[in-house]
Amino acid sequence: MPVGIWLDALVLSSIYVLMASGLVLVFSIMGIFNFAHGQFYMMGAYAVYCIFEKAGGGFFPGLVVAALTVGFIGVLVERMIYRTIAQPMQVVVASIAMISVFEGIITLVFGPSPKSVMSAFSGTIKAGGIALSMERAFTVIVAVGLMAGLYLFLNRTRLGLFIRASAQEPTAARLFGIHVARLGSLVMGIGCGLAALAGGIMAPIFYVDPWIGNTPLIMALLAIVIGGMGSLMGAVLGGILLGIIGSVGAYFVGFWSQLLAFTVVIAVLLVRPQGVFGFSEK
Amino acid sequence: MGLHFKKLAKIGVVVTLVIFFPLLVRDRFLLAALTESGIWCLCAIGFAAVFRVGQISMGQAAFMAIGGYVAAIMASKGGIPIWLTLPAAGAAAALVACFLGLVVLRIGGLYFAIATLAFGEITTIISRNWADVTQGPSGIALPVPDDLSIGGLVISFSRSALPFYYLSALLVLVAGLIFWRLDRTRMGRITRSVAENDILSEHLGIHLMKYRVIMFTLAAFFTGVGGALYVHYLLWVGPPLFTGAQSFAVLMMCVVGGIGSSVTGPVLGALLLTISGTYMGILFEGLRPLSYGLLVLAVIWLLPQGVMDVKRVFARLAMPGTKGVK
Numbered sequence: 001m002p003v004g005i006w007l008d009a010l011v012l013s014s015i016y017v018l019m020a021s022g023l024v025l026v027f028s029i030m031g032i033f034n035f036a037h038g039q040f041y042m043m044g045a046y047a048v049y050c051i052f053e054k055a056g057g058g059f060f061p062g063l064v065v066a067a068l069t070v071g072f073i074g075v076l077v078e079r080m081i082y083r084t085i086a087q088p089m090q091v092v093v094a095s096i097a098m099i100s101v102f103e104g105i106i107t108l109v110f111g112p113s114p115k116s117v118m119s120a121f122s123g124t125i126k127a128g129g130i131a132l133s134m135e136r137a138f139t140v141i142v143a144v145g146l147m148a149g150l151y152l153f154l155n156r157t158r159l160g161l162f163i164r165a166s167a168q169e170p171t172a173a174r175l176f177g178i179h180v181a182r183l184g185s186l187v188m189g190i191g192c193g194l195a196a197l198a199g200g201i202m203a204p205i206f207y208v209d210p211w212i213g214n215t216p217l218i219m220a221l222l223a224i225v226i227g228g229m230g231s232l233m234g235a236v237l238g239g240i241l242l243g244i245i246g247s248v249g250a251y252f253v254g255f256w257s258q259l260l261a262f263t264v265v266i267a268v269l270l271v272r273p274q275g276v277f278g279f280s281e282k
Numbered sequence: 283m284g285l286h287f288k289k290l291a292k293i294g295v296v297v298t299l300v301i302f303f304p305l306l307v308r309d310r311f312l313l314a315a316l317t318e319s320g321i322w323c324l325c326a327i328g329f330a331a332v333f334r335v336g337q338i339s340m341g342q343a344a345f346m347a348i349g350g351y352v353a354a355i356m357a358s359k360g361g362i363p364i365w366l367t368l369p370a371a372g373a374a375a376a377l378v379a380c381f382l383g384l385v386v387l388r389i390g391g392l393y394f395a396i397a398t399l400a401f402g403e404i405t406t407i408i409s410r411n412w413a414d415v416t417q418g419p420s421g422i423a424l425p426v427p428d429d430l431s432i433g434g435l436v437i438s439f440s441r442s443a444l445p446f447y448y449l450s451a452l453l454v455l456v457a458g459l460i461f462w463r464l465d466r467t468r469m470g471r472i473t474r475s476v477a478e479n480d481i482l483s484e485h486l487g488i489h490l491m492k493y494r495v496i497m498f499t500l501a502a503f504f505t506g507v508g509g510a511l512y513v514h515y516l517l518w519v520g521p522p523l524f525t526g527a528q529s530f531a532v533l534m535m536c537v538v539g540g541i542g543s544s545v546t547g548p549v550l551g552a553l554l555l556t557i558s559g560t561y562m563g564i565l566f567e568g569l570r571p572l573s574y575g576l577l578v579l580a581v582i583w584l585l586p587q588g589v590m591d592v593k594r595v596f597a598r599l600a601m602p603g604t605k606g607v608k
Contacts, residue, residue, distance in 0.1 A: 035530070081579065089338075090582050093537040096530045097578035104572025112568075214526070218403060225396045258407050262400040266386065269397050273389045 013243025014143030018198035019220035022191030028167035036098035038213025044196025059120035074192025315560035320450025324508030326548030328501030336477035341402030347524035349506025375506025421520025540588025
């Protein structure tokens with residue numbers, strides 16, 4: 001088996017991990033799944049397309065702008081839509097409706113045809129007789145860096161402590177003077193920003209069209225379920241596992257590897273509903 | 283009994299309206315939209331039935347797909363008439379739902395929602411890749427259903443769109459009556475108590491799994507019939523017809539219509555979203571998804587309890603300061 005397959009697995013894992021960690025953060029604070037999370041991924045890819053491909057800005061400024069604008073859109077959506085509705089079932093449906101809204105707006109602005117983004121890093125790394133794509137290696141490094149940053153933020157800063165406290169016991173956190181609703185907005189912003197970064201770093205590798213957000217969303221949901229709902233570490237491990245299934249599985253069984261991912265999830269749910277890694281906090 | 287009489291009178295009025303509507307309004311697009319609404323009503327009623335036992339199924343389109351493919355294969359390969367393919371499609375979907383339910387309903391809650399979502403994706407992948415049976419992305423074309431003759435009356439599916447309209451209306455009526463009656467039996471009260479508090483219900487001696495599986499299976503039956511009807515109506519079945527987007531659409535219909543009721547809400551939601559979706563497609567073309575999403579958002583924003591709640595909101599507008607009739 002070529003080593004490139006494992007690099008591809010890591011690239012896929014990076015998308016799923018970035019998506020799943022944002023989604024699980026939002027879930028742990030607000031108690032709902034933001035089904036429009038994939039569309040934030042898609043908008044991040046479009047932001048990079050605009051700035052990097054169209055306007056000729058650099059790739060990194062493109063990523064930063066993508067994260068900031070899409071994160072801001074996420075905060076707006078949380079403040080103006082999700083919070084005003086406030087009933088779980090209705091919020092879920094509102095987030096599903098947001099899928100059509102975002103896809104509709106992007107189709108209106110950019111048209112339905114797929115766009116390609118030029119490669120930010122060309123060339124290959126040669127290590128021990130194996131050639132690896134620079135671009136893919138870079139993607140994985142960025143994703144790892146982001147996850148490390150998120151981990152440090154959650155575990156080493158005061159704000160991170162507040163977020164963890166609110167996720168565990170919202171009422172108690174409020175009693176200790178934490179503004180949980182404001183944290184909800186912040187977390188939504190971070191989550192959507194991470195999704196946008198995932199979309200942005202993937203844009204040169206894959207293509208960009210208004211519907212690219214659906215698969216990463218579903219994979220992120222599955223990663224969360226594999227890892228145990230509400231657990232960040234679980235989501236990360238679930239994402240890595242799904243990336244490996246998606247790439248290494250595809251090498252052996254082709255298209256049916258998709259089926260494998262879903263079957264693994266259902267199997268996990270049956271054997272260990274609290275998640276395979278058992279980090280479940282709730 | 284008085285209340286029942288009033289309800290029956292209402293049903294009578296609706297049925298009369300449904301029967302005479304196409305004779306009064308001769309609009310081809312509206313008739314097509316209403317026929318399609320009927321199909322979605324079946325699925326939405328099914329979703330609401332599962333919601334009745336406190337579970338959210340995010341993979342209802344999978345049962346439409348199973349019903350649709352079973353009907354398509356029966357009709358195209360075996361030339362089996364539509365009045366046999368519909369129940370067979372329902373039975374196939376119900377069978378799958380029963381087995382799936384026995385496995386995934388044990389976990390329930392959010393996990394059930396994700397498991398059904400995964401099941402929906404699995405059916406889409408299978409329909410796209412199992413080319414021997416589903417013919418992959420190109421899908422299966424169906425023949426136009428043969429003419430039926432009952433007594434002296436000949437029902438021709440090839441000459442008019444009316445038979446499909448009446449067929450879908452009839453199926454919605456049957457499904458609606460079954461679930462409406464079911465809601466008022468002992469089983470209906472049990473399912474409601476299961477939805478309200480499953481732990482307490484279990485301690486009162488209610489076999490949770492039994493009622494969950496029964497409702498899930500029953501819902502899948504009608505969803506499968508709906509899928510089969512859709513396929514017969516479009517004369518084609520393929521992977522894009524029943525995907526996660528359709529499962530989400532069913533969920534949106536139920537919440538937009540009003541999740542508090544077992545039949546009226548889902549039917550209203552399916553009617554509203556399907557008909558407005560059809561006209562949005564004609565009027566705005568490319569803007570259809572955007573306007574569809576905005577419509578759903580607007581309804582949820584203005585009427586959190588769904589379109590069903592409109593009476594209460596009007597009462598509040600008419601008499602400011604009161605909470606309106608409950």
